[in-house]
Amino acid sequence: MAIPLLLKLTVMLSVQLWTLQKWDHPWAVPSKATAAAFLLFDMSVLVFWRLMLATKISTVRGLPGPKSKSFLFGNISAYYDQARQVTRWILVYPNDGLLFFRGILGSGNLFVTDVEGITDMMVHRPYDFEKPSRWTAFWKNFLGSGLFIMEGDLHKHHRKLVGPVFQQRHTDDLKPVMSSKAQTLVRRIKETKASEESKDNNTGHSISVDLCYWSSRFAIDIACILALGIDYDTISNVQSPILDYHDDMLQYDDNKKSLFTYYMVVPKLLVRLLPDGFGKALSPVVRPIRRHLSQIAHERALQLAAGDQMGHDYLSCIVTSGEYNNEECADDVLGILVAGTGTTANVIAWIAVELAFSKEVQEALRQELQAATAGKTFPIESIIDSLPLLHGVCHEGLRLHPPVPLTVRKSVRDTMIRDQAVPAGTYVVVAPAAMHQSPQIWGEDAAEFRPGRWIQYDEKDAKMARINNSGGASSQYCSTSFLYGPRGCIGRALAMAEVKRVVAALVLHFSIEAGRQGRPSSTGLFTSRPDPGFRVELRPLGD
Numbered sequence: 016m017a018i019p020l021l022l023k024l025t026v027m028l029s030v031q032l033w034t035l036q037k038w039d040h041p042w043a044v045p046s047k048a049t050a051a052a053f054l055l056f057d058m059s060v061l062v063f064w065r066l067m068l069a070t071k072i073s074t075v076r077g078l079p080g081p082k083s084k085s086f087l088f089g090n091i092s093a094y095y096d097q098a099r100q101v102t103r104w105i106l107v108y109p110n111d112g113l114l115f116f117r118g119i120l121g122s123g124n125l126f127v128t129d130v131e132g133i134t135d136m137m138v139h140r141p142y143d144f145e146k147p148s149r150w151t152a153f154w155k156n157f158l159g160s161g162l163f164i165m166e167g168d169l170h171k172h173h174r175k176l177v178g179p180v181f182q183q184r185h186t187d188d189l190k191p192v193m194s195s196k197a198q199t200l201v202r203r204i205k206e207t208k209a210s211e212e213s214k215d216n217n218t219g220h221s222i223s224v225d226l227c228y229w230s231s232r233f234a235i236d237i238a239c240i241l242a243l244g245i246d247y248d249t250i251s252n253v254q255s256p257i258l259d260y261h262d263d264m265l266q267y268d269d270n271k272k273s274l275f276t277y278y279m280v281v282p283k284l285l286v287r288l289l290p291d292g293f294g295k296a297l298s299p300v301v302r303p304i305r306r307h308l309s310q311i312a313h314e315r316a317l318q319l320a321a322g323d324q325m326g327h328d329y330l331s332c333i334v335t336s337g338e339y340n341n342e343e344c345a346d347d348v349l350g351i352l353v354a355g356t357g358t359t360a361n362v363i364a365w366i367a368v369e370l371a372f373s374k375e376v377q378e379a380l381r382q383e384l385q386a387a388t389a390g391k392t393f394p395i396e397s398i399i400d401s402l403p404l405l406h407g408v409c410h411e412g413l414r415l416h417p418p419v420p421l422t423v424r425k426s427v428r429d430t431m432i433r434d435q436a437v438p439a440g441t442y443v444v445v446a447p448a449a450m451h452q453s454p455q456i457w458g459e460d461a462a463e464f465r466p467g468r469w470i471q472y473d474e475k476d477a478k479m480a481r482i483n484n485s486g487g488a489s490s491q492y493c494s495t496s497f498l499y500g501p502r503g504c505i506g507r508a509l510a511m512a513e514v515k516r517v518v519a520a521l522v523l524h525f526s527i528e529a530g531r532q533g534r535p536s537s538t539g540l541f542t543s544r545p546d547p548g549f550r551v552e553l554r555p556l557g558d
């Protein structure tokens with residue numbers, strides 16, 4: 016069991032002062048200097064213990080893994096580099112599903128490198144592992160304390176409460192709205208001002224856009240309808256508190272980076288000493304959005320009290336439960352707005368990038384969509400989700416560019432991952448981005464964009480194609496972009512429906528090109544998006 020630092024220090028100090036008093040030592044007279052000297056001594060002992068001894072006797076230490084880069088910080092940089100280091104480790108260090116590396120002050124960290132290990136953690140023992148408290152303390156400044164942050168029984172209860180909002184039939188109800196929004200998106204991009212256009216003398220105009228900008232607006236609109244039952248129409252309206260908050264959240268400026276480093280590096284005791292609201296003050300848009308959402312929650316509670324019919328949205332669901340006050344409802348909704356927007360928007364942008372560099376796939380997809388929509392008005396809701404190549408393109412984009420490239424958990428009790436004992440207090444890294452590059456799972460072409468792996472062709476008739484849900488890997492669990500189990504993404508079905516509709520609309524209306532640019536690199540502190548400097552060139556096709 017992990018004993019909190021504060022408790023360890025208190026016990027050590029008490030024993031020392033008690034011993035001195037018993038011997039009648041002159042230092043036993045309580046003074047600030049004595050206490051400070053002992054405190055310093057005790058902290059040094061604890062640091063020494065962590066650095067020199069604790070990991071040497073740890074049960075996980077015998078596992079293979081990289082050498083520590085730094086005496087104090089170990090390989091902690093692997094947490095912030097879009098999973099690049101861990102992706103390399105899988106290839107470099109032969110292992111049986113687990114690698115060991117050191118974190119701050121020699122702390123034991125595991126990296127799960129096979130699907131069985133991830134399944135064990137996420138499906139069989141999900142509540143033995145929690146999001147590290149430092150991590151969530153940082154996030155609470157911006158996201159509130161909703162489903163994403165909750166742990167243990169509270170999380171179990173809340174996930175059950177809001178589960179119905181994400182049921183398939185509610186997602187199906189939203190699909191026509193998504194399709195119509197995708198059309199609005201296309202129209203708005205076409206209306207983009209001349210200043211944002213780039214001219215190509217030979218073949219006409221192409222519109223140069225940061226696709227994340229547009230796909231975010233689409234994803235915000237859908238997330239707000241789901242979370243609040245309100246259509247803010249941010250695709251058309253650039254003024255909205257939701258947009259201000261969202262844009263600020265996505266900007267990982269120096270303030271946020273420094274704050275994050277502070278939360279990760281300093282002892283928890285000092286993190287707790289931070290004045291309440293310290294982090295919130297760094298993000299001036301958090302208070303207004305909280306106020307805005309609390310006001311909506313207040314109005315919804317009044318409607319409920321007046322006997323009005325409640326909608327199927329997230330807010331109505333939690334207000335109806337009567338378990339939360341307005342501020343708690345606002346906090347909870349905030350988490351949904353963040354979890355459901357940047358992720359979805361980034362995948363759409365990455366898929367556009369892949370299509371820009373794979374003209375043949377793009378043309379084949381256009382043909383599939385044109386054949387499906389021939390003679391009908393787009394969209395055809397009944398078939399869009401079963402189009403094999405659209406399915407393949409979207410899942411392959413998600414496989415190569417999981418928006419959450421890496422996440423971390425901490426074991427809260429002594430537990431196991433497969434047959435490996437994992438002591439309480441061990442940090443465990445799960446990295447979808449690394450898993451999806453593994454040739455053992457996806458074959459030698461793991462790093463290539465090959466949507467065909469998600470399609471099952473009939474041996475007798477190649478035109479008869481069906482969807483392959485595992486992408487040619489041994490099981491559906493090999494796709495880890497949404498993780499799985501009770502702490503996996505609750506918005507998975509909704510997200511895929513969104514991605515498919517926007518990608519279909521873009522491909523039907525534009526030729527997607529990269530111009531003379533090379534492939535963009537991936538950026539972001541926790542999520543992966545194409546470098547903001549990269550612009551896709553959208554060349555309108557004849558309507």
Ligand code: HEM
Pocket residue numbers: 162163164174238241350351354355356358359362417418419422423496497498501502503504505506507509510511
């Ligand atoms: C392609 C898009 C998406 C991807 C790849 C994705 C991925 C993920 C991942 C990996 C997690 C677990 C994170 C962790 O535990 O560290 C997660 C959690 C979550 N996601 Fe998504 N997500 C997407 C879209 C959405 C959407 C559209 C919504 C809702 C509107 C949503 C709502 C949530 C929530 C509420 C959680 C927390 C669940 C819990 O802890 O019980 N996500 N998502």
